[in-house]
Amino acid sequence: MPHIQIDYSPNLENRLDVAGLCRVLRDAAVETGVLPLAGIRVRAIRADHVVIADGNPDHAFLDIVLRLRGGRSDEAKARATELIFAAAEDYCREVMETSSFMLSMELRDIDPRFSPKASSIRKYLPGEPA
Incomplete structure (x- = not known):
């Protein structure tokens, strides 16, 4: 059930x-x-109303939240955070080098007792057990 949500400033x-x-x-x-x-779902949501730092409208941000259902080891969570953030940094490198830009990420654990799931997607993915 890994969810990756990206919130970003509209000027990005x-x-x-x-x-x-x-x-x-x-x-x-x-x-x-x-x-x-x-289980992976990635979505990006533009934050239409933002004030960043001193309010300069040229400032931009992109914030990534990785939500994981509980049960993974700290090592697995650290690896996922490191690799996903490295991919984001690499992808955003030019923006970081040429403009005022903030990039951040956070991993959040979800307690499976309070996060019921239902899905039929595995039936439609080649090579996945149903």
């Missing part, structure tokens, strides 16, 4: 292919080896 859309970032983060999540493809 003319500096970065946000849909492309979604694909890159999905691929990085799979490459961690600890997040199953069938």
Whole structure:
């Protein structure tokens, strides 16, 4: 059930292919080896109303939240955080080098007792057990 949510400032859309970032983060999540493809959901939400630092409208931000269902080791969570953030940093490198930009990420554990799930997606993914 790994969810990756990206919140970003609206002025980032003319500096970065946000849909492309979604694909890159999905691929990085799979490459961690600890997040199953069938459970990954990546979404990006533009924050239309923002004030960043001193209010300069040229400032931009992108914040990534990785939500994981509990049960993974600290090592697995650290690996996932490190690899996904590295992919985001690499993808956003030009924006960071050429403009005022903040990039952040946080991993959140979800207690499975309070997070019921239902899905039929595995039936539609080649090579996945149903």
